[in-house]
Amino acid sequence: LFSGVEQAPPDAILGLTEQFKADTNPRKVNLGVGVYQDANGKLPLLRCVEAAEQRMVATPTAKGYQAIDGLPTYDTEVKELVFGAGSPLLAAGRVITAQALGGTGALKLGADLLRQVSPEAKVLISNPSWENHQALFTRAGFTVEKYRYYDAQTKGVDVDGMIADLRAAAPGTIVVLHACCHNPTGYDLAPADWQRVIDAVVDGHLTAFLDMAYQGFAQGIEEDGAVVRAFAERVGSFLVSTSFSKSFSLYGERVGALSVVCADAAEAARVLSQLKIVIRTNYSNPPTHGAAIVETVLGDPELRAQWVEELGQMRDRIKQMRTALVEGLVAAGVQGREYITDQVGMFSFSGLTKEQMQRLRSEYAVYGTDTGRICVAALNEGNIAYVSESIAAVLKD
Numbered sequence: 001l002f003s004g005v006e007q008a009p010p011d012a013i014l015g016l017t018e019q020f021k022a023d024t025n026p027r028k029v030n031l032g033v034g035v036y037q038d039a040n041g042k043l044p045l046l047r048c049v050e051a052a053e054q055r056m057v058a059t060p061t062a063k064g065y066q067a068i069d070g071l072p073t074y075d076t077e078v079k080e081l082v083f084g085a086g087s088p089l090l091a092a093g094r095v096i097t098a099q100a101l102g103g104t105g106a107l108k109l110g111a112d113l114l115r116q117v118s119p120e121a122k123v124l125i126s127n128p129s130w131e132n133h134q135a136l137f138t139r140a141g142f143t144v145e146k147y148r149y150y151d152a153q154t155k156g157v158d159v160d161g162m163i164a165d166l167r168a169a170a171p172g173t174i175v176v177l178h179a180c181c182h183n184p185t186g187y188d189l190a191p192a193d194w195q196r197v198i199d200a201v202v203d204g205h206l207t208a209f210l211d212m213a214y215q216g217f218a219q220g221i222e223e224d225g226a227v228v229r230a231f232a233e234r235v236g237s238f239l240v241s242t243s244f245s246k247s248f249s250l251y252g253e254r255v256g257a258l259s260v261v262c263a264d265a266a267e268a269a270r271v272l273s274q275l276k277i278v279i280r281t282n283y284s285n286p287p288t289h290g291a292a293i294v295e296t297v298l299g300d301p302e303l304r305a306q307w308v309e310e311l312g313q314m315r316d317r318i319k320q321m322r323t324a325l326v327e328g329l330v331a332a333g334v335q336g337r338e339y340i341t342d343q344v345g346m347f348s349f350s351g352l353t354k355e356q357m358q359r360l361r362s363e364y365a366v367y368g369t370d371t372g373r374i375c376v377a378a379l380n381e382g383n384i385a386y387v388s389e390s391i392a393a394v395l396k397d
Ligand code: PMP
Pocket: 034, 101, 102, 103, 104, 105, 130, 178, 183, 211, 213, 243, 244, 245, 251, 255, 256
């Protein structure tokens, strides 16, 4: 049966981690992963999460099945976080939200739903994009193409190129957009640029799919949510995937959600009925624990305030590390890297070539992806000088 099955290539990022683990250099630094680490290089357990879990342990519940679309109170909290508690769309019953297995699970639910609704549509993702976008939408049956995004010359977004590509797209084309903290580049659109994107989406009858994997990591929870609100004001139907992997440091719990904005409440009910079939035929219903943690935190004013504070600390530490990296590079003799502080989120497109990234790995045991992406959230006081000096060394010769 399986004799003809070919060996699939290893996952690029996980492969890098394997290589990192096997590296015996005591100074090794892993900047390849997409995981936030604290000032001590540790994956944090947020205090709000710990407190929520303690409450849950104190009041144990039986482990029944959840509803197909997940914990209802969780879905409501997510809606309010993403669209704003006072959103007229929520009041009109135009938004459906289903708990999903992380941001990836949310994207896959959305992809499967869209494939059913518009099987002929193409998908456009940014160039470059999170590598799983291409694979996930391809697996869902779509042809995936790219719109221009990163401009290596200006170290920013090629907004005109992006808009031109969106305007050239056929009606119904699905456009995957990073709502904030673009992965891998770290460059986001300015509010005025987002209006141009929305113009292109509305004029071209495109289907926008906002991937929100880092709400709160760019400017703040409300500020980052503004992109979704801007779409809500002007676009009739669109999708939003949410991930709490980073913002709650709940990676392995697989907590996310898919929200779908519909024309009216009746349409929303019909779409939800179809989405439930997608879920039911994949994994029947989602797990309880992670969503219960998030729901407990968001539903309790004290824990929520603690979360806002802890998320702010993660965001601020990343910003400090960006500044420290630029300063460390200057100290090591490398000028002109101020653009690193223009970027937001966990990642930085360092501007290094594939060869330089490979030398960083083989000669200095500093691991980033071949694209030049490094995880700023993995930098700390203990490794930043070494990383800066290593980057300076591969840039010099
Ligand atoms: N979208 C983007 C842009 C991401 O960077 C990630 C995580 N690396 C995801 C989605 C998936 O998030 P999750 O781990 O919650 O599945």
